[in-house]
Amino acid sequence: MTLSEEDYIKIIYHLGKGEQGKVSTNAIAEKMETKPSSVSDMIKKLSEKGLVNYKKYQGVTLSEYGLKVALSIVRKHRLWEVFLVEKLEFSWDEVHEVAEQLEHIKSEKLIDMLDKHLGFPQIDPHGDPIPSKSGEFKKSIKRLLNEVPIGKEGICVGVKDSSPPFLKFLDKNKIALGDSIFVVDKEEFDGSLHIKIRDIDIRISDQIASNLYLRIIE
Amino acid sequence: MTLSEEDYIKIIYHLGKGEQGKVSTNAIAEKMETKPSSVSDMIKKLSEKGLVNYKKYQGVTLSEYGLKVALSIVRKHRLWEVFLVEKLEFSWDEVHEVAEQLEHIKSEKLIDMLDKHLGFPQIDPHGDPIPSKSGEFKKSIKRLLNEVPIGKEGICVGVKDSSPPFLKFLDKNKIALGDSIFVVDKEEFDGSLHIKIRDIDIRISDQIASNLYLRIIE
DNA sequence: ACAAATTTTTAGATTTGCCTAAATTTTATT
DNA sequence: AATAAAATTTAGGCAAATCTAAAAATTTGT
16 A cells, blocks of 8 residues: 555545545545545545445445554554653654654554553553554543543543643643543542552542543543 | 655665765666666756766765765664664564664654664664764774673674584574673683673673674774 | 677656546535 | 536646666777
8 A cells, every 4th residue: 555545544534433424525635635636536546446435426435444454554653652652752742743654654563562562552642542453442532530430541631621720730740631640549528539640649639630631441 | 855765865875885985877776676767867856956966977976965864864774773673572684674664754853762762872783883863973893702892882793603503502592693792891811701681691701702793883 | 999798878658646627416505 | 496506526737756668878808
């Protein structure tokens, strides 16, 4: 597969919301930053190769094979994102462009060993799930931290209350978007949480926890 | 720069033995696995871009700018090789193909941080020196282990005596091509060596040391 | 030195992925 | 349901990087 073909497949995957949805030529053109006519050309090629199902004027969907390819690209992209953040000190919002390039590197062993090196992560720095080698993956959902079950881990993806005092609190406690938070325990009577963040244990009140969104798996 | 241009520059660099040597069209064609006519075309383009010095029928050399570009590609290639071996458990002879792809990834921060993550290595798994960010690098030389000065480190790149008993010895002591060996000390009277390999200290006789080639720096 | 062999370049074609402009199909509106 | 608007496809071209075949320059052999 060429680089360009892989980009198309990935975009069709994302626009199709992971599975069935028919994807329009124009939508693809916009994401690819190209013209609809170019998209038509490429779709024809992808169709001949069996990567997409296509009937003229009716939009495209990924074939079973195309979906497999898409998931493998997404897997590579997200594993590289984890690598960049965990090992190379990138912040969660700097990784996309580089991962976009790294996702095209072809070597099965590379990805298997990278996965192992990273400890088989399940989510990337944006909280999105990482497909397994065979293409399965858990759905991710967004939850307020105080609603995350004990023993679960998630990525901090947003705040409900963005008032200065709250943001200051986050800053002081070194909690930032993209951080991975593990819920160790919950105190019954006041709802306060014992969490682990960057290998450090801290306790936060229910009030704080109900203002932080995590993206968790399952 | 396109991927193909980068490949040409790198090949011209290697064929020119690192610097001045004029490189012939045919030699480039062979390395690129393409035809001399294609090379002519590309050389013309590289020349227009100021990457090479070129007079028809007279071969090419890298310009100052072209050399800079070449060194940056070599740097990336070798850093990725170190990464693959040190962090992802690749063996020294498996890394080339993958590094060949990774060397084209464009991100200054990526390479800087990779360099840091790897502890600013000076040599790659084949014993070749890694250019610094600014393009300087030490020459590497091949020496028998017993001639390596105390305090130096090198990569095991070959054996002088390849008899089965010797190879068996290497195997038993977990010494393999590509291993990094640090010379800790040398015993005056029998010439035996105290070396560090994969963080383990071992002692080897002069007889052994005089059969192992290391590639060292400076 | 000069013809033969080799190397290198030019000319013209091909493929991939893109473009513009025009034609066609679908969808939206009245 | 007919027409206007929007989306999509086709047609014809372009640039990059390659190819084959043929021409030109250089090197080699005697």
